[in-house]
Amino acid sequence: MSALPGGAAEAVPLRAVDVASTRDRLLAAARSVVEEHGYGGASVAAISVAAGVANGTLYRHFGSKAELFVEVFRDVCGREVDAMRAAVEQVGQDGRPDPVERVLAPLDVFARRALQNRTLAWALLAEPVDALVDEVRLEYRRTYRDLLVGLLADAVDAGALPPQDAGLTAAALVGAVGEALVGPVSPRAEPASGTDDSLLSGLRDVCRRATGAPPRGPDRLPQGDGDRR
Numbered sequence: 001m002s003a004l005p006g007g008a009a010e011a012v013p014l015r016a017v018d019v020a021s022t023r024d025r026l027l028a029a030a031r032s033v034v035e036e037h038g039y040g041g042a043s044v045a046a047i048s049v050a051a052g053v054a055n056g057t058l059y060r061h062f063g064s065k066a067e068l069f070v071e072v073f074r075d076v077c078g079r080e081v082d083a084m085r086a087a088v089e090q091v092g093q094d095g096r097p098d099p100v101e102r103v104l105a106p107l108d109v110f111a112r113r114a115l116q117n118r119t120l121a122w123a124l125l126a127e128p129v130d131a132l133v134d135e136v137r138l139e140y141r142r143t144y145r146d147l148l149v150g151l152l153a154d155a156v157d158a159g160a161l162p163p164q165d166a167g168l169t170a171a172a173l174v175g176a177v178g179e180a181l182v183g184p185v186s187p188r189a190e191p192a193s194g195t196d197d198s199l200l201s202g203l204r205d206v207c208r209r210a211t212g213a214p215p216r217g218p219d220r221l222p223q224g225d226g227d228r229r
Helices: 014-037 044-051 055-061 065-090 099-116 118-125 131-157 166-185 196-211
Strands: none
Touching: 014 044, 014 055, 014 065, 014 118, 044 055, 055 065, 065 099, 065 118, 065 131, 099 118, 099 131, 099 166, 099 196, 118 166, 131 166, 166 196
8 A cells, every 4th residue: 555645545447456366366376386396297277277367367477488597596595595594593592603513504504404305305306397497596596605704704714714815615515415306306206215315414524624714523413493484
C-alpha cells in the first residue's frame, strides 16, 4: 500500500497481488521440483502442475524456463550463504572464537547440507544447465570464496595461520570442497566406501591442511544447520 494525502492508504490493485502471488507459487514449485528431480527433471509441465497453473502461465511471468531457474538458483544459493554465515557466527559462542574454526565451519556446513540433499546439491554444483544459470553458479562460487577470504585474513592477522594469499587459498578450498562432493552427490554415484561422517571428517582434514593450520587432535564435526528447507 502507498500513503495518500491525509494519511489514507491506497489499496494495491488486486491484479498486482495476483501476479505476485502466481510468480511466488511458480518459484516455490520450481524449487520443490528441482530439489526432488534436479534441473533435468524440472519440466515446464511438472512445475506448472506443482504450482497449480496452466503450462503457458510460466511464460507470462518469466521470459524462459532458464530465467525461472536463475531465480530458483539465486534463492537456493542465498540460503546456503546464509547457513554458512550462521555457522561462522556460532563459532566461539563461549567468548573464545577459534580463527581457524571460523574458516572451517562454513565449509563443514556446506558439505553436510549437500550430503543431506544430494539431488539439490548436484543441481547446484555440477548438473548441466543453461548458460544463464551457469553464470549465476559462478557468481555464487565467488560469493563463497569472498566469505572465506575475509575469514582467512582474520586468521592470519590473529597469528592462527601462516601468511598466505587469502584469495588463492579461498578459491582452492571452494574448488576442493565442490569437487570432493560432486562424486557422492551425483545420480550415478557408486556405493560409498564409508559413512558421510567419515567423508566430512576427511574433507575437513584436507581443508585444515590447505590453510596451513597446525595439526591438532581429532576434530569434532559440528552439526550446523543441516535442514535445507
